[in-house]
Amino acid sequence: MTKALIVIDVQNDFCPGGKLAVEGGDEIIARINALMSEFEVVVLTQDWHPAGHSSFASSHEGAAAFTQIHMEYGVQTLWPDHCVQGSKGAEFHADLAVDRAQMVIRKGFRAAVDSYSAFFENDHKITTGLAGYLRDRGVEELTFVGLATDFCVAWSALDAAKLGFKVTVLEGACRAIDLDGSLAAARDAMRAAGVTLEH
Numbered sequence: 001m002t003k004a005l006i007v008i009d010v011q012n013d014f015c016p017g018g019k020l021a022v023e024g025g026d027e028i029i030a031r032i033n034a035l036m037s038e039f040e041v042v043v044l045t046q047d048w049h050p051a052g053h054s055s056f057a058s059s060h061e062g063a064a065a066f067t068q069i070h071m072e073y074g075v076q077t078l079w080p081d082h083c084v085q086g087s088k089g090a091e092f093h094a095d096l097a098v099d100r101a102q103m104v105i106r107k108g109f110r111a112a113v114d115s116y117s118a119f120f121e122n123d124h125k126i127t128t129g130l131a132g133y134l135r136d137r138g139v140e141e142l143t144f145v146g147l148a149t150d151f152c153v154a155w156s157a158l159d160a161a162k163l164g165f166k167v168t169v170l171e172g173a174c175r176a177i178d179l180d181g182s183l184a185a186a187r188d189a190m191r192a193a194g195v196t197l198e199h
């Protein structure tokens, strides 16, 4: 059974000092680097937004970050500007062993649609191509690590389970944003979808 490690969004803006810093975001990097050698396939994802992206509060007159709005494709949380294409904040954290990765999937590059998941944009329709890549490489089991547990990691894990992969999330190698109970909700949803949560 071919196994892949999927490393979600370990980028400067999600680490301490970044624009959308996740508490302890940089604490997980050493463990992630050590894990890479245990997997035949290593994929990194990179949140990659154009300036003025529709998920930025600054793109919506009078809207505050961490509130929600309705988009054509459903509810969207608004964020501080982050991971703007080509910016320092969008780069992978300098300590991440990026050379070990065989594939980098960029997501969220379409101005009108956000993309938390590594597989589908937030409309649940537009694909990133990752499922095809993994299937072509014969991958059946996925382990997710990275940032943030309750957004990009959870959405990716849920899509992966729906797509038929055997899915584990290593929570000890993830950190959460935890907005209004979002972490508890994400953990419930993952468990209900058959995702294995390990530490």
Ligand code: VGL
Binding pocket: 008, 009, 014, 047, 079, 116, 147, 148, 149, 150, 151, 152, 153
């Ligand atoms: C993420 C919010 C906005 C994440 C990305 O990586 O979890 N969260 N963009």
Ligand code: ZN
Binding pocket: 047, 049, 055, 082, 083, 108
């Ligand atoms: Zn984003």
